[in-house]
Amino acid sequence: MPLNLSASNMAASHAVTPVPAGTVHWKKSPHGRHRAGHPPRVGGCDEVAEAGEGRMDSLHDRLLAHAGGLPNDDLLACLLSAWIGGRGVLPAHLGLSGSDYRQMLGRHFPGLTLNPPALEPVEVQRLDERRDLQQLLLSHRRGRDPSEVWLAAIVAAACMGLDHLWQDLGLRSRDQLTRLMRDNFPGLVALNAQDMKWKKFLYRQLCLAEDILICRSPSCEVCQDHAVCFGPEV
Numbered sequence: 499m500p501l502n503l504s505a506s507n508m509a510a511s512h513a514v515t516p517v518p519a520g521t522v523h524w525k526k527s528p529h530g531r532h533r534a535g536h537p538p539r540v541g542g543c544d545e546v547a548e549a550g551e552g553r554m555d556s557l558h559d560r561l562l563a564h565a566g567g568l569p570n571d572d573l574l575a576c577l578l579s580a581w582i583g584g585r586g587v588l589p590a591h592l593g594l595s596g597s598d599y600r601q602m603l604g605r606h607f608p609g610l611t612l613n614p615p616a617l618e619p620v621e622v623q624r625l626d627e628r629r630d631l632q633q634l635l636l637s638h639r640r641g642r643d644p645s646e647v648w649l650a651a652i653v654a655a656a657c658m659g660l661d662h663l664w665q666d667l668g669l670r671s672r673d674q675l676t677r678l679m680r681d682n683f684p685g686l687v688a689l690n691a692q693d694m695k696w697k698k699f700l701y702r703q704l705c706l707a708e709d710i711l712i713c714r715s716p717s718c719e720v721c722q723d724h725a726v727c728f729g730p731e732v
Contacts, residue, residue, distance in 0.1 A: 553583055554579040554580060554582075554583040554585070555579075557578070557579040557582060557583070558575050558576060558579040561574075561575035561578060561579060561607055561610070562575050564607040564608065564609055564610040565606060565607060566605065566606055566607070566608055568605065568606055568643065568645065569642055569643040569645060569681070570606070570643060570645040570646075570649065570681070570682070571606050571607075573649075573674075573677070573678055573681070574602065574606050574607075574645065574648075574649075575607075576669065576670075576674065577592065577652065577667060577668060577669070578592070578612070580667070580668030580669065580670075581615065581668055582612075582614075582615060583668075584615075585668035586656065586659070586665065586666055586667050586668025586669075587656060587658070587659035587660075587661075587666045587668075588617075588652065588655055588656055588666075588667065588668065589617050589618055589655060589658075590614065590615075590616075590617045590618060591614060592648075592651075592652050592655070593628075593651050593652050593654065593655025593656070594648055594651050594652065598648060598651070599614070602645070602648050605644075605645075606645065624658055627658075628654045628655060628657070628658065629654075630704055631653070631654035631657050631700055631701075631704065632650045632651055632653075632654040634686075634700060634703055634704060634707075635649075635650035635653055635654065635683050635686070635700075636650045637685075638683045638684070638685030638686045638689075639682060639683055639685075640681070640682055640683065640684055642682075645682075646682045646683070649678065649682050650682075650683075652667070653667070653678070657697055657700060657701075662695060662696075662697065663675055663695075663696045663697040663700075664696070666697075672696075675696055676696075679696065686699075686700075686703075689703070
């Protein structure tokens with residue numbers, strides 16, 4: 499019997515309402531950041547954080563119970579559970595087309611019925627930018643599994659957010675993002691030998707491909723803004 503996992507049956511506090519037209523964005527609340535379309539949570543910060551993590555862990559485990567044993571099953575389960583839990587800025591269908599989203603679920607989590615949050619797609623005026631990022635990722639894919647194509651679209655959609663890329667994806671740490679990149683886009687990991695922040699690095703690659711001067715310093719090591727590009731992502 500298919501398992502029906504939705505925001506409403508995970509917890510009432512994650513009930514989802516459509517956001518206004520435009521891109522998904524963060525709003526400030528007394529308890530931290532939440533995505534538009536997800537109401538602010540109530541209660542103490544530590545208590546709320548623990549409850550939210552527990553719900554996402556539960557959904558992650560239920561997703562893996564349906565996993566098909568393919569590359570990126572666990573990573574996609576992390577992204578899906580965070581997305582339904584209201585973390586990150588990924589739009590409708592994780593930034594995939596509706597058909598690709600259903601194909602991804604059917605391939606990696608067969609027998610699972612998952613009701614997606616009602617969110618807006620990426621704003622139309624940034625589609626070219628998103629396609630360029632997606633093509634950059636695909637040009638460095640490992641070529642091991644079709645899920646790399648879906649992950650390229652998901653990462654490109656998350657780049658439309660305003661925070662660090664791992665946060666916009668809804669991941670728990672930069673280490674998870676580095677694992678995503680290493681397992682699926684190893685060519686970019688090799689190019690990012692100095693460990694630049696991933697979103698800055700991806701946009702830097704786009705600028706270099708177009709011969710756009712993006713930094714006046716002769717090298718990153720002597721740049722006054724070194725910490726902006728290479729500092730801790732918190």
